[in-house]
Amino acid sequence: MTFTRRQTLALGASAFLTDLLFAQGGTARAAGKDTLTIAFNVNLPSFDPTTGPSSVNPTIQAIYRSIFDQYIGQKPDLSFQPGLLTAWGWNDDKTKVWMDVRKDVKWHDGSPFTPEDIVFSLQRAGKMDGGNPVAFIWAGVNNFKIDGSRITGDVVQFDPSFFKWMAFLTGYVLPKAYYEKVGAEGFEKKPIGTGPYMVDEYSGNAFLRLKANPNYWGGKPPFQTVIFKFVPDATTRVAEIESGSSDVTLEVPFEEYDRLITKKGLAGVATPISDIGMIFITNKDVMLDKNVRLAAVHAIDKKSIVSRLLHGYGVPIDTLEAPEYEAYDPSIKTPYDPAKAVELLKASGYSTEKPAKFTIQTTRGFKPKDYEMIQAIVGMWRKVGIEAEIEVYEIAKHFELRTTHKLAPAAFYNWGNAIGDPSTSTGHAMFSKSPHSAWKSDDLDAKIGPLWGEKDEKKRIEGWKAADKYIAEQGYVIPLLQYVQPVVYKSELKVTPNVSGALQPTLISGS
Amino acid sequence: MIALAVLKRLAMALATLAGVAVVVFLLLRVVPGDPISMMISPGASEADIAALRAHYGLDGGLLTQFGIWAASALRGDFGVSISLHRDVVQVLGERLPATLELAIAALEFAVVLGGFVAVVGAMARRTALESVIDAVNGLFLAVPDFVWALALVLTFGVLLPVLPLTGRLDPSVSSGMITPFYWAESLLRLRFDVFADLTQHLTMPVLSLGLPLAAVIARVLKGALNEAMAQDYILLARLKGMSKLRLVLQEALRNAIGPTLALTGVQFTFLIGGTVIVERIFAYPGIGNMAIDAVINRDLPLIQGLVLVFAVIFIAINIAVDLLVVLFNPKLRHG
Numbered sequence: 001m002t003f004t005r006r007q008t009l010a011l012g013a014s015a016f017l018t019d020l021l022f023a024q025g026g027t028a029r030a031a032g033k034d035t036l037t038i039a040f041n042v043n044l045p046s047f048d049p050t051t052g053p054s055s056v057n058p059t060i061q062a063i064y065r066s067i068f069d070q071y072i073g074q075k076p077d078l079s080f081q082p083g084l085l086t087a088w089g090w091n092d093d094k095t096k097v098w099m100d101v102r103k104d105v106k107w108h109d110g111s112p113f114t115p116e117d118i119v120f121s122l123q124r125a126g127k128m129d130g131g132n133p134v135a136f137i138w139a140g141v142n143n144f145k146i147d148g149s150r151i152t153g154d155v156v157q158f159d160p161s162f163f164k165w166m167a168f169l170t171g172y173v174l175p176k177a178y179y180e181k182v183g184a185e186g187f188e189k190k191p192i193g194t195g196p197y198m199v200d201e202y203s204g205n206a207f208l209r210l211k212a213n214p215n216y217w218g219g220k221p222p223f224q225t226v227i228f229k230f231v232p233d234a235t236t237r238v239a240e241i242e243s244g245s246s247d248v249t250l251e252v253p254f255e256e257y258d259r260l261i262t263k264k265g266l267a268g269v270a271t272p273i274s275d276i277g278m279i280f281i282t283n284k285d286v287m288l289d290k291n292v293r294l295a296a297v298h299a300i301d302k303k304s305i306v307s308r309l310l311h312g313y314g315v316p317i318d319t320l321e322a323p324e325y326e327a328y329d330p331s332i333k334t335p336y337d338p339a340k341a342v343e344l345l346k347a348s349g350y351s352t353e354k355p356a357k358f359t360i361q362t363t364r365g366f367k368p369k370d371y372e373m374i375q376a377i378v379g380m381w382r383k384v385g386i387e388a389e390i391e392v393y394e395i396a397k398h399f400e401l402r403t404t405h406k407l408a409p410a411a412f413y414n415w416g417n418a419i420g421d422p423s424t425s426t427g428h429a430m431f432s433k434s435p436h437s438a439w440k441s442d443d444l445d446a447k448i449g450p451l452w453g454e455k456d457e458k459k460r461i462e463g464w465k466a467a468d469k470y471i472a473e474q475g476y477v478i479p480l481l482q483y484v485q486p487v488v489y490k491s492e493l494k495v496t497p498n499v500s501g502a503l504q505p506t507l508i509s510g511s
Numbered sequence: 512m513i514a515l516a517v518l519k520r521l522a523m524a525l526a527t528l529a530g531v532a533v534v535v536f537l538l539l540r541v542v543p544g545d546p547i548s549m550m551i552s553p554g555a556s557e558a559d560i561a562a563l564r565a566h567y568g569l570d571g572g573l574l575t576q577f578g579i580w581a582a583s584a585l586r587g588d589f590g591v592s593i594s595l596h597r598d599v600v601q602v603l604g605e606r607l608p609a610t611l612e613l614a615i616a617a618l619e620f621a622v623v624l625g626g627f628v629a630v631v632g633a634m635a636r637r638t639a640l641e642s643v644i645d646a647v648n649g650l651f652l653a654v655p656d657f658v659w660a661l662a663l664v665l666t667f668g669v670l671l672p673v674l675p676l677t678g679r680l681d682p683s684v685s686s687g688m689i690t691p692f693y694w695a696e697s698l699l700r701l702r703f704d705v706f707a708d709l710t711q712h713l714t715m716p717v718l719s720l721g722l723p724l725a726a727v728i729a730r731v732l733k734g735a736l737n738e739a740m741a742q743d744y745i746l747l748a749r750l751k752g753m754s755k756l757r758l759v760l761q762e763a764l765r766n767a768i769g770p771t772l773a774l775t776g777v778q779f780t781f782l783i784g785g786t787v788i789v790e791r792i793f794a795y796p797g798i799g800n801m802a803i804d805a806v807i808n809r810d811l812p813l814i815q816g817l818v819l820v821f822a823v824i825f826i827a828i829n830i831a832v833d834l835l836v837v838l839f840n841p842k843l844r845h846g
Contacts, residue, residue, distance in 0.1 A: 035683065037682075039677075043800075043804055045594040045595050045596075045804065045808070046594065046595055046596045046597075048596055051596070052550070052593060052594055052596055053546075053549055053550055053593070053594050053808045054594060056550065128558070128559055128562040129562040129563075129565060129566050130566070131563065131566045131567070133550045133551065133555075133563070135559060135562075136555055136556065136559055184596060185596075185597065185598070188595075188596050188597055201682075201685060203678070203679070203680070203682070203796050204595070204602075204605075204606070204796055204801070205606075205790075205794065205795075205796040205797075205800040205801055205804070206677070206678040206679055206680075206682070206794060206795070206796035207678055207682035209682050209683070225683070227682045227683065229677055229678060229682060229794060230794055231677050231794045232791060232794070232803075233791055233792045233794070235661055235664060235792070236664055236668075236676060236677060236792055236793065236794065239664045239665065239668040239669045239676055240668075240676055240677065242669050243668050243669050243672040243676065244672070245668070245672075245675065245676050245677070393543070394543075394544060395549075395807075396543070396544030396545070396546075396548075396549055396807070396809050397543035397544050399544075399545070399548040399549045399551075400543050400544055400545040400548045401543070402548070403545075403548040403551055403560075404548075433556075435548075435551050435555055435560065436551070
């Protein structure tokens, strides 16, 4: 059999195209058992876990916790455990802190980790002009002294949540010598930490490949290689897990979650996380009327919202404290009671014929079913005599309006508190001096103010519970629900859900 | 003559860029969404907020800020990205090639496919095949790029999983490329493994962006070809016994290409705009994907840099198209 020149060329071209399309077995399947591929919902903008917008993004903490270690570790149930500090505490009058530093830890470049790294990280984080968004917490302690593996420091401004923040946003230890040698830009190019995984390759907006740290003090990580694929589009994440291109994904629409977990080879877990949905009330217009505020609270059927809009994935809440938080008080209730709402509105001269009117602001698509939830709430309000006009805004506008105290009378938002301390939920959301509060009044400040410096922990927690009760009685905010995070994974894996919402590779293993 | 026209266009381009820079700078500071308010911690005091604002150079008045930015921009310094903590010019230099490779590949695909369909359509004039081509082409025209992207994700990512869904390269392998122009470099260095991987990853984004443009090219070129085919000189050539294929390719195409080229240029700018959403869907690491994050984070230095890059691309395309139209049209070349 002979081939003409044209036939030979055609055959060659066909072979080339076939190789092109089906090289590496046709498609980029998630790699072998030693590799874990996560279709992650957000991009990693920066490797510095202590400055800029990404440092306060709770989702990204999953990556930061893989590369770096925190001063204090946190278990998936939000309880604390030794991290790079093995022990910590205050002196009796809480004017000093002490911290014992873990020994025999190495940075990813093989250099030894020392107490100087801890002091460097704390001092750097506490610089008010250093770009750390929570610098106010770190600036509360200074004048550090190192004695062997123990560090002591003077308390400038007592904050009972100081050590809790060591397991939360920006509470990471960076390498002093290396950082000072390479600078901020150099650190971005080649970051090192003491965490369970080391950066192997990074392609912004595409993927981050990590390899296991052989010297990790916490033991051998479960996978040799971890790949975070940055896939912000939910449809593509669903396709990633459904096609087998990724081993794990998160934050897929609930209807897709229900469908995916019934598929052979896939499993899922959907548990409440430390992120709540709420409606800020601003002290203006009709919201100055207590009856209107309370009517707005009692007219909302949160159970129906969760069951009908969120497919049952959510936990209705009555205060800004989720059940996992320290100051959670199950006795505080704001029940769905439309008759009471009508009665309250009537007392202020409002009815369905003459409704109380205000604007409610919401995001659309920022959180699951946010806009739909507000639509449903506005419908519930209409039935009792409240006419609310919906205004959709971007999350960036929300932040600007909130910090300048220009939010509408009602504004939907979500609030995270992965350390579970009441100061980080009720405190910062409701205290008038906080740039993030919407309701600002002296009566509430009188209840919250003394709690900031309260040194008796039991008294402090009881104080926050009392403040939450007062807020519920006055209708100063409308807590809606605790979010549930859906995680879908290959059924041969075992995923431990994390209440903080950080999908850490160390919480995933082969079954 | 042409040189003078080019110089005039370049001068206009510079003026346009300056205008874009001013408008974007002012717009970004007027629209709601202060980047600092997104970073303010719950317990921050006024002094803390002021310190954070100063850290990112957003503490001066509008004119002062613009003066500093413009002076730096003229030196080629577009500042440091708030969210990426990196030099804006450096980041753009790394990401732009990925978008250019995608856009150019999509354009090439659209020109080849659209051109082929137009030629076949022109040859099949007044036949059932022409009706079929018109109907299918109409459908492709009506479907926007992001819908193609989602349809392709479901088809070739899930139902027939033969193509990788996301990224530019398989994350489990190191490319070893030196320049950010991976596609071109892999070919030049005969790294066919990398080239094949890049091509696989590019296929769906290219189809998403290229199919709507191919439909536009097919429609316009076919119309122009049909018009040209009705001219006397074509009739004369036909009487001389020239085949239909030669008539279309050698005679009619030359006259039909001018208007198609001008429209393709305009449509190519739309295609570049379309990379923003398509790159997002396929998690492709170009400037389009990065632009969405920049806007979400209100990363003002990065947004300003991105808009200027897009503006430069659009202006360059327009100039290139104008020159090509002149090149292909003897009347314009000598007039």
